[in-house]
Amino acid sequence: MLKRNGEICQSEVPDYPGRLTATELRAYKVAVASVENQLQGLAEAARALSDVEKQIPQWKGESENATAQVLAGVGEENSGNQWHVVKTLVKTSRSELLFCSRALEEGREFAVFEKFDPNSAYAKAQGNPELLLTSNNASLLLQDYVESERKMLQLVKQDIQSAVEEVLAEKFPAEDNSRVVKAISARCSKCISPAGQDVRPPKASQNVRVRF
Amino acid sequence: MNATAQVQAQPAPSVERLAYSIQEAAEMLGVNYFSVYRLIQRGKLKPCRALRGKLLIPRAELLRLLKTE
Numbered sequence: 334m335l336k337r338n339g340e341i342c343q344s345e346v347p348d349y350p351g352r353l354t355a356t357e358l359r360a361y362k363v364a365v366a367s368v369e370n371q372l373q374g375l376a377e378a379a380r381a382l383s384d385v386e387k388q389i390p391q392w393k394g395e396s397e398n399a400t401a402q403v404l405a406g407v408g409e410e411n412s413g414n415q416w417h418v419v420k421t422l423v424k425t426s427r428s429e430l431l432f433c434s435r436a437l438e439e440g441r442e443f444a445v446f447e448k449f450d451p452n453s454a455y456a457k458a459q460g461n462p463e464l465l466l467t468s469n470n471a472s473l474l475l476q477d478y479v480e481s482e483r484k485m486l487q488l489v490k491q492d493i494q495s496a497v498e499e500v501l502a503e504k505f506p507a508e509d510n511s512r513v514v515k516a517i518s519a520r521c522s523k524c525i526s527p528a529g530q531d532v533r534p535p536k537a538s539q540n541v542r543v544r545f
Numbered sequence: 546m547n548a549t550a551q552v553q554a555q556p557a558p559s560v561e562r563l564a565y566s567i568q569e570a571a572e573m574l575g576v577n578y579f580s581v582y583r584l585i586q587r588g589k590l591k592p593c594r595a596l597r598g599k600l601l602i603p604r605a606e607l608l609r610l611l612k613t614e
Contacts, residue, residue, distance in 0.1 A: 453575025
């Protein structure tokens with residue numbers, strides 16, 4: 334039976350291999366409650382991104398076939414060198430991420446735009462929509478997009494972790510909260526990578542030793 | 546009217562904050578919570594960090610971004 338500071342480590346929490354003491358579990362519950370909305374948002378964003386990732390081969394095929402087919406019945410139809418919406422990558426209450434393409438003399442150009450609420454202060458000041466990525470290769474563009482979004486989710490994860498540390502330091506200043514932070518960090522990692530692997534796992538974790 | 550009454554009658558001075566949380570910044574910009582992280586990632590918005598590393602958006606950065614000229 335493992336004990337820590339005289340307390341039995343017996344409490345299991347989601348996505349964390351270790352066990353927490355009763356004190357740690359209490360801190361864990363307080364911390365999770367304080368970042369519940371962020372955790373939920375992170376999970377939803379990661380799920381949406383995984384869906385996009387799965388559909389990349391299909392979209393790549395669509396975008397590299399005949400030009401008319403790519404745009405048929407999808408998005409806005411404009412004339413000239415205007416961008417056409419091929420797919421909506423992500424849609425939230427205040428913005429949309431759009432995979433677009435346009436015809437050029439030397440071929441096609443692809444882009445990802447973020448379209449904001451036209452009434453937002455940001456859109457009024459900075460213009461709308463905003464170009465995020467552009468390429469003449471749809472597949473590479475979408476892969477770049479996925480990678481960029483994963484990095485963004487990592488940033489969100491780090492920020493959640495910092496917020497958790499702040500809450501724990503304020504509410505449980507006398508306790509060692511390191512395992513609680515690790516447990517919540519593991520939960521965030523699981524949200525980002527449902528398979529249980531981080532985006533870029535450390536090399537050590539990739540080494541598998543087999544003993545006969 | 547005594548001195549105490551005079552003090553109470555004066556409106557409380559509005560204190561301008563130096564920095565805002567990501568959620569607050571998103572509200573002020575009228576964008577999604579994740580859009581603020583995208584702006585940070587692309588270098589359009591330069592955050593500062595609180596003691597524990599939590600990201601904050603300086604007021605000056607928000608004003609710079611919302612400046613239309």
